[in-house]
Amino acid sequence: MLGHKILVLLSILALVPPALAAPTATGGLPPIDAKTSLLVVSPHPDDETLCCAGVMERVLEAGGRVSVVWITSGDGSELSMLLVEKSLFATRDRVRDLASKRMREARAATALLGVPRAQQLFLGYPDGGIWQILTDPPETLHQARFTGDTHVPYPDALFPGHAYTGANLEQDFAAVLDRVQPTLVLAPSWEDTHPDHVAVGMLATRILSRRYEAAQLHYWIVHGGEGWPSPRGYMPGIPLNPPAIHGGIPTLPFVLTQSEEARELQAVNAYHTQMQVMAPFLLAFVRTDELFFAPLAAAHANRSANK
Numbered sequence: 001m002l003g004h005k006i007l008v009l010l011s012i013l014a015l016v017p018p019a020l021a022a023p024t025a026t027g028g029l030p031p032i033d034a035k036t037s038l039l040v041v042s043p044h045p046d047d048e049t050l051c052c053a054g055v056m057e058r059v060l061e062a063g064g065r066v067s068v069v070w071i072t073s074g075d076g077s078e079l080s081m082l083l084v085e086k087s088l089f090a091t092r093d094r095v096r097d098l099a100s101k102r103m104r105e106a107r108a109a110t111a112l113l114g115v116p117r118a119q120q121l122f123l124g125y126p127d128g129g130i131w132q133i134l135t136d137p138p139e140t141l142h143q144a145r146f147t148g149d150t151h152v153p154y155p156d157a158l159f160p161g162h163a164y165t166g167a168n169l170e171q172d173f174a175a176v177l178d179r180v181q182p183t184l185v186l187a188p189s190w191e192d193t194h195p196d197h198v199a200v201g202m203l204a205t206r207i208l209s210r211r212y213e214a215a216q217l218h219y220w221i222v223h224g225g226e227g228w229p230s231p232r233g234y235m236p237g238i239p240l241n242p243p244a245i246h247g248g249i250p251t252l253p254f255v256l257t258q259s260e261e262a263r264e265l266q267a268v269n270a271y272h273t274q275m276q277v278m279a280p281f282l283l284a285f286v287r288t289d290e291l292f293f294a295p296l297a298a299a300h301a302n303r304s305a306n307k
Contacts, residue, residue: 028252029055029218029292030184036064039182041173041204043196044127045074045106046271050285051220052186053113053264054256055292059184060114067119067180068110069173071200073154075099076127076146095146096153099127101273103156109270113263119180123172124157126164130199138167174207182216189219189293191245197223219293221245222285229287232280236261240287253289261286 030036038059042048048056048068056066075095107120125133126144133142142164143150152162158176162168187204188197201219208214224243242251256264265286269275274282 028294029254032059032062032064032184034063036062036184037180037182038064038066039176039180039185040066040068041185041187041200042068042070043130043188043194043200044072045070045102046109046268046274046282047188047197047222048106049109049113049264049267049271050222050282051188051290053267054260054290055186055254056110056113056115057260057263065119065180066113066115067121067176067182068106068115069121069123069158069176069180070103070106071123071130071169071173071203072125072127072196073099073122073157074102074127075144076129092147092149098273099147099154100156102271103154105271105273109267112267112270121176121179122154122157123159123169123176124152124154124162125169128196129164130169130203131195133164133166133169134199134203136166138170139165141165169203170207173203174211177207177211177213185213185217186220186292187217189221191219191243191293192221192223193225193245194223197221220291221293229284232284234265234283234286236265236286238287239289240285240291242291251291251293254292255289256287261288 032055036059038056040048040052040056048070056068059066075098103122106122107117110120111117126142126147126149128145129142133140136142141150144164147153150164152160152164154160159168159172162172185204185208188201190198190201190205192198192201204217205214208217221243225245228243228245229240239253265283268282268286271282
C-alpha cells in the first residue's frame, strides 16, 4: 500500500500549480469571515467532529457557511456490530441498521455545531473499502464487505443507487464541490494510519488539484499512531499534542474558546454508538485546540528541502 500511495501522491502533486509549492505566509488556515464556505470531508460519521468542530463553529459565528460530506456511513465496524447491535453476525439488515443510526447521530452532532440539514451530505460508499475503490481501475464494480451491496443503498444519501466504482466516487465528490463552492476544504491527511482516511485525503487532493483549487485544502489527523492522542479520556483545558507520525509537517494549533470546546463535547456525546465502543479515544479530541497541517504541496516541498 505504501509504495502505491507514494506513486499516486507524486502523480497528483504534478497537477498542483507551482505557486502552491511553498508554505503560505501564515502557515495555517486562511482568515475566517462571512465569505468563508467551509467543506469538511469526513471518511466516517464522527471524524468531522473530532477534527473540525471548533473551525465549523467559528465559520458559522462569522456568518460563513459550513458543509460536511461523509464519504461512508460507518457500516463497517465489527466492534460496533458486537457491542451496539448485540450480534456476532453482520447480516445486511443489521449492518444497514447500524449505518442508519450513525447517520442520524452525524446529523444530530453537526446540528449541535450549527450545520443545517441541507449542508449535511452523505455519499454512502462502503466503510473499509475506499482505498480499494480508488486504487483499482476506475470502472471496477466493488461489493461492500459487510452489506454485500454494489450500489449506494441509503435513501438519505446524496446519490442513492450509484454504483461503487472509483469513477462514480470521484464524480460524486466533484458534484459536492460544485454544490458547495468551498473556499476552505478540511480533509484527512495522507499521514493518517487508517486506509479509509488516506484514501479520502487522496480523493480530495486529486479532485481539487484537477480543478486547480488545491490551495483551498488543509489536512487533519484522527488516527495518529499507537497511543495518540494522549492522555485518553476527557481532559478539559489541555492542548492536543501533534502526533509523532506527522513527520515534521508544519501544524497550526487552532485554539478554541471555552464555549466552542463545550459544544464539541456535546457533539461528541451525540455519537452514542461510537461512545459505547471507544469513548476514551473520542473524548481525547475535546481539547483546547485542533491541529491542521500544511497543504500537501507545501509539506512535500518542505520534506524535499530537508533531505
